[in-house]
Amino acid sequence: MKTVIHPFSRKENPVKFKKKSLWLESWKRLKKQRAAMIGLSIVLFFVLLGFLSPIITNQPYDGFNPEKTLISPNSEHWFGTDDQGRDIFTRIIFGARISLWIGFFSVIGSIAVGAFLGLLAGYYGKWVDTIISRFFDIMLAFPSILLAIAIVSILGPSLFNALIAIAIINIPTYGRLIRSRVLSVKEEEYIMAAKITGMSDGRLIFGHILPNSITPIIVQGTLGVATAILEAAALGFLGLGAQPGEPEWGKMLADSRQFITTAPWTLLFPGFAIMLVVLGFNMFGDGLRDALDPKTK
Amino acid sequence: MKPLLSVQNLKTHFFTDNGVVPSVDGVSFTVNVGETLGIVGESGSGKSVTALSIMQLLPSRKGKIVDGKILFQDVDLSKLSDKKMRRIRGNEIAMIFQEPMTSLNPGYTIGNQIGEALRLHMKMNRNEAEQRSIDLLKEVGISRAEKIVRDYPHRLSGGMRQRVMIAMALACNPKLIIADEPTTALDVTIQAQILELIQKMKKDSSTSMIMITHDLGVVSEVCERVVVMYAGRVVEEASVRTVLESPSHPYTKGLIRSIPRLEQDVEWLESIPGNVPIPSEMPTGCKFASRCEIATDQCMEEEPELYEVGPGHISRCFLAREVKNAITAT
Numbered sequence: 001m002k003t004v005i006h007p008f009s010r011k012e013n014p015v016k017f018k019k020k021s022l023w024l025e026s027w028k029r030l031k032k033q034r035a036a037m038i039g040l041s042i043v044l045f046f047v048l049l050g051f052l053s054p055i056i057t058n059q060p061y062d063g064f065n066p067e068k069t070l071i072s073p074n075s076e077h078w079f080g081t082d083d084q085g086r087d088i089f090t091r092i093i094f095g096a097r098i099s100l101w102i103g104f105f106s107v108i109g110s111i112a113v114g115a116f117l118g119l120l121a122g123y124y125g126k127w128v129d130t131i132i133s134r135f136f137d138i139m140l141a142f143p144s145i146l147l148a149i150a151i152v153s154i155l156g157p158s159l160f161n162a163l164i165a166i167a168i169i170n171i172p173t174y175g176r177l178i179r180s181r182v183l184s185v186k187e188e189e190y191i192m193a194a195k196i197t198g199m200s201d202g203r204l205i206f207g208h209i210l211p212n213s214i215t216p217i218i219v220q221g222t223l224g225v226a227t228a229i230l231e232a233a234a235l236g237f238l239g240l241g242a243q244p245g246e247p248e249w250g251k252m253l254a255d256s257r258q259f260i261t262t263a264p265w266t267l268l269f270p271g272f273a274i275m276l277v278v279l280g281f282n283m284f285g286d287g288l289r290d291a292l293d294p295k296t297k
Numbered sequence: 298m299k300p301l302l303s304v305q306n307l308k309t310h311f312f313t314d315n316g317v318v319p320s321v322d323g324v325s326f327t328v329n330v331g332e333t334l335g336i337v338g339e340s341g342s343g344k345s346v347t348a349l350s351i352m353q354l355l356p357s358r359k360g361k362i363v364d365g366k367i368l369f370q371d372v373d374l375s376k377l378s379d380k381k382m383r384r385i386r387g388n389e390i391a392m393i394f395q396e397p398m399t400s401l402n403p404g405y406t407i408g409n410q411i412g413e414a415l416r417l418h419m420k421m422n423r424n425e426a427e428q429r430s431i432d433l434l435k436e437v438g439i440s441r442a443e444k445i446v447r448d449y450p451h452r453l454s455g456g457m458r459q460r461v462m463i464a465m466a467l468a469c470n471p472k473l474i475i476a477d478e479p480t481t482a483l484d485v486t487i488q489a490q491i492l493e494l495i496q497k498m499k500k501d502s503s504t505s506m507i508m509i510t511h512d513l514g515v516v517s518e519v520c521e522r523v524v525v526m527y528a529g530r531v532v533e534e535a536s537v538r539t540v541l542e543s544p545s546h547p548y549t550k551g552l553i554r555s556i557p558r559l560e561q562d563v564e565w566l567e568s569i570p571g572n573v574p575i576p577s578e579m580p581t582g583c584k585f586a587s588r589c590e591i592a593t594d595q596c597m598e599e600e601p602e603l604y605e606v607g608p609g610h611i612s613r614c615f616l617a618r619e620v621k622n623a624i625t626a627t
Contacts (some may be wrong), residue, residue: 062498075384188357189394189399189400190400190401190402190403192354192394192396192400193392193400193401193402193462195354195385195386195413196352196354196387196392197386197387197391197413197417197465198384198386198388198414198417199387199417200383203417208402208404211404212402214402271534282466
């Protein structure tokens, strides 16, 4: 039998050239990770809860209702009520807004400052690096939650100040991470090639070095949202974050401490909410790391 | 005629923990308008450091030009401010690298990277830059340039990437292109194509070029004049023909002899024994003496200067004339 192989089939260009960005490819890899997708669903679920909170429930999240104090979960109050007679389900849903808000914005804040300092330290080296790195070291020398407590005490306890404090204490984490990336990226040949085109330092740093150093920051940032939410809850628990009335999960835990034996639902549900959202971010972050890590490609 | 680039007594030293390393130690040469100059030498002879000195892109912490002038169109590049130097880089002097696989930023499209220099120096907008990028890609022989321009580097082969690098270098019509071993990382068939492309580019424009290589084959194909470097110094300079036919420095002779020849059936390939001496342990006399077959006592003690052995032909060897005549005799 003879098989004839046509060495040159003259079909015109059967390959479709789709514009395929690096992000799209990472998303494809991410989709294959089940844990990451579960994590993402949990996160999106809470985001949705936060956005739709006034639609999901028509009860007020604050106020005093003496007739309804400490009711156990039933069909009217799914998660029961607390000592002030407030519906816990409602408070948890509104609390999602607070926690996610603190989580996202504190991380964005620390990344913005940390990445900027890290870029400068890594790129310029020498005394710039020494000053910035020592600054990071000094900050890391304090236990982070103590530092946060100190900052909030100076600024005065409020939700926004808690956010600022959490953002500040996390700066060195991101700063060091990006600095170490910059140190290796700046030695790459394409950076030299970019220098050869006569680019300014600013353009080189933000246009070429930053985009190539950002992936570990994205991963760390996702995991960092979880940490930030926990820290916010901790500050809330200590009375330094959310103020009375605000449905912050950590604050809810603190306020219900005394009812742990008589009305455990007042603690259980906020606790579960914290755990679930932190779990979601952690699972998503881990998956993201695998998807964005070039070594696993 | 005035030369486009004139390097005079350039000394670039590296300050390391183990002392000062004179990587380039008193190098002088000129490049005329439209000319291609080859710089040949082994690894560690200071070729690439010379190129980086011209571009003022030495690793800032350690490398420093300690003496000498780099006159480009009568302006000393080593005295220019950073800002003025940036206007020259990529615009008037462009560079092609050895490693096309890693010289493109993986995060940007091809068009974006070629266009960057255009937007920077020629003040083009995005569309103009993309259009010009497509034209450039076509010029360097990339088919489907309209598609490639929007592709990311990881989709291109080494040869294609080197073409892209050449397109980037050509983008702003530079007066001088420095090619630092542009074919070393490519396989042989692609090497030939790239060399052909470089020659075509040169013919089409009046661009001058410095071709840094260790491959005398490349030199014979594209260069007009050759500077042979050894241990941070120029050891011989002449036209390509002269260097290949009657070299007058034992080192050049050794380099030529170590090219394998097809017509001869030999058991062993020739090579120059030994290595380039480590810069921190430089001998006092001629730097090549320890590896030289014909070294005399004088070579061990004194360092030879550059002697003129013919019109436009200089050699750093006490026995330059003898070496030259010996070769022509055989």
